[in-house]
Amino acid sequence: MAYEFKAVRRVEFSETDMAGIVHYANFFRYMETAEHGFFRELGYSVVMDQFEPAVGWPRVHAECDYRQPLRFEDEVEIHLLVSEKKSKSLSYRFKFYKLNASPRVEVARGSLTVVCVTKQADGRMAATHIPKAFADKVEVAPAELLA
Amino acid sequence: MAYEFKAVRRVEFSETDMAGIVHYANFFRYMETAEHGFFRELGYSVVMDQFEPAVGWPRVHAECDYRQPLRFEDEVEIHLLVSEKKSKSLSYRFKFYKLNASPRVEVARGSLTVVCVTKQADGRMAATHIPKAFADKVEVAPAELLA
Amino acid sequence: MAYEFKAVRRVEFSETDMAGIVHYANFFRYMETAEHGFFRELGYSVVMDQFEPAVGWPRVHAECDYRQPLRFEDEVEIHLLVSEKKSKSLSYRFKFYKLNASPRVEVARGSLTVVCVTKQADGRMAATHIPKAFADKVEVAPAELLA
Amino acid sequence: MAYEFKAVRRVEFSETDMAGIVHYANFFRYMETAEHGFFRELGYSVVMDQFEPAVGWPRVHAECDYRQPLRFEDEVEIHLLVSEKKSKSLSYRFKFYKLNASPRVEVARGSLTVVCVTKQADGRMAATHIPKAFADKVEVAPAELLA
Numbered sequence: 001m002a003y004e005f006k007a008v009r010r011v012e013f014s015e016t017d018m019a020g021i022v023h024y025a026n027f028f029r030y031m032e033t034a035e036h037g038f039f040r041e042l043g044y045s046v047v048m049d050q051f052e053p054a055v056g057w058p059r060v061h062a063e064c065d066y067r068q069p070l071r072f073e074d075e076v077e078i079h080l081l082v083s084e085k086k087s088k089s090l091s092y093r094f095k096f097y098k099l100n101a102s103p104r105v106e107v108a109r110g111s112l113t114v115v116c117v118t119k120q121a122d123g124r125m126a127a128t129h130i131p132k133a134f135a136d137k138v139e140v141a142p143a144e145l146l147a
Numbered sequence: 148m149a150y151e152f153k154a155v156r157r158v159e160f161s162e163t164d165m166a167g168i169v170h171y172a173n174f175f176r177y178m179e180t181a182e183h184g185f186f187r188e189l190g191y192s193v194v195m196d197q198f199e200p201a202v203g204w205p206r207v208h209a210e211c212d213y214r215q216p217l218r219f220e221d222e223v224e225i226h227l228l229v230s231e232k233k234s235k236s237l238s239y240r241f242k243f244y245k246l247n248a249s250p251r252v253e254v255a256r257g258s259l260t261v262v263c264v265t266k267q268a269d270g271r272m273a274a275t276h277i278p279k280a281f282a283d284k285v286e287v288a289p290a291e292l293l294a
Numbered sequence: 295m296a297y298e299f300k301a302v303r304r305v306e307f308s309e310t311d312m313a314g315i316v317h318y319a320n321f322f323r324y325m326e327t328a329e330h331g332f333f334r335e336l337g338y339s340v341v342m343d344q345f346e347p348a349v350g351w352p353r354v355h356a357e358c359d360y361r362q363p364l365r366f367e368d369e370v371e372i373h374l375l376v377s378e379k380k381s382k383s384l385s386y387r388f389k390f391y392k393l394n395a396s397p398r399v400e401v402a403r404g405s406l407t408v409v410c411v412t413k414q415a416d417g418r419m420a421a422t423h424i425p426k427a428f429a430d431k432v433e434v435a436p437a438e439l440l441a
Numbered sequence: 442m443a444y445e446f447k448a449v450r451r452v453e454f455s456e457t458d459m460a461g462i463v464h465y466a467n468f469f470r471y472m473e474t475a476e477h478g479f480f481r482e483l484g485y486s487v488v489m490d491q492f493e494p495a496v497g498w499p500r501v502h503a504e505c506d507y508r509q510p511l512r513f514e515d516e517v518e519i520h521l522l523v524s525e526k527k528s529k530s531l532s533y534r535f536k537f538y539k540l541n542a543s544p545r546v547e548v549a550r551g552s553l554t555v556v557c558v559t560k561q562a563d564g565r566m567a568a569t570h571i572p573k574a575f576a577d578k579v580e581v582a583p584a585e586l587l588a
Contacts, residue, residue, distance in 0.1 A: 013317075014311060017308060017312070018311070018312065018314045018315075019205070021312075024205075025308060028171060028172035032453065036453070036454060046454065047165070056166060058168075060213050062211050062213075063208070063209065063210030064210070066205070066207050069205070072312055073481070159326065160326055161326060161458060163459035164454060164458065164459070165457035165458070165460075165512075166459075170454075172455060179306065180306060193307065220334070318469060319470050341459070350460060352460070352510070354507050354508075355504070356465055357502070357504030358502070358503050359502050360501050419510075
């Protein structure tokens, strides 16, 4: 059972904006870096086409609080924690740390709720149960880590 | 006094992802399209370098709830509503409508809180009062519109 | 028969980088804005799923020469010109003009070659003839415009 | 003296488009990943503010030829080779390899020309000599590697 994953990225030039800092929308791309690494670590891709029918994970809620800016070439750790596990959805908490600071500093905190879906005959997506093989590997993080 | 702005965009190919829909992080870029149009309509740029010292508007909170996907070439209206006005910050509500549907359908709802800052002598940003000339033009939207 | 299309965009904050100018990769996204507008004007989408089998238009070559920077809120015209028309591919020339300058100034020039493809039984893409109904509407621009 | 650098990335979900492949504009962002890694390996940042005056490296030409698509979670090696070194500019060749194929396959090839500039008193950029300390560390790659 796993409840966390840590991804590290270096801020790219193309992720900055004219204010000289990482554009705020990019934190949501960083969240996915950690989420997809979490899936891979469990032996899965977020594009779960090994199941029949294939399942996907659209986002239904996303948010982020920004405390300090990230700049070009900063090293950022994205710490994913599973904050909620339902039969058809997962929620994550994300803590963003700037590693090239001593001590490291938490620069942002976010969250994401994703729903497990399959494509119906009419092409629309419908929520479905998380495949058991995957669900069995995921658990909610301890409360003290989520705080 | 103004409390709203509507921007219309057509979804670009580069904004979609392999799920065939607009990548969720792009809704935060769409929010800025409406915000910056709102500023321009009031005679300002979000890069307020006409003030002395220059002021900027970093984001401190962003969130979005996704109801239905947007696809390539969909026409989307981003309706910005001022939801809160403080001495040093503004909050907006955003309602996203897919216009090429009959009737139009609300596909997402978001919010953003931005803080008015100036750069201090040490290069760090510090919150400051919203310039009066601009603040005088902005008011909170009626409660029934924000609902 | 059509050989050109002009799209106009306003530079978005999220398209700038820490150098204060539009990130160079975004000019390639701007090219598509004009290309897809060109297709729509002819009654088509670049996602041509009305044909049987459906055809797509992957890019095989892209290039751009940058002369002057574009900045936040600049108005840019992207002028697409068809520079070559083969049985299975099209090439475009793009001229980028900054409109909020007097006189307007050409800030960049690019080109793109795209191939008409269908998906084969094994899932791979193979070049195919441009559907006649579409090809009949497209012609190469006069040499003096391409210069 | 150095003439090459290899960066490895894993394709992110947000880098794909509705065709299920990496959007072509992102290859230009990948080129910068390798370029900036090359600079760092030599002890520099592409944002060279340690020099007086500070120098920057705007792009004046960029191009890419696409042979095969990259997909989500593919591992891509971006191999930068210095192809030309002038007093005020550098050119690179880029070879993109998909590593999770056996044998690895070259999926794209690109090039970039960047100019060393300083900001003049009037705010405009002007080409300047590459700082000697940095130039002394860079050489053109052997012809057989560039082929």
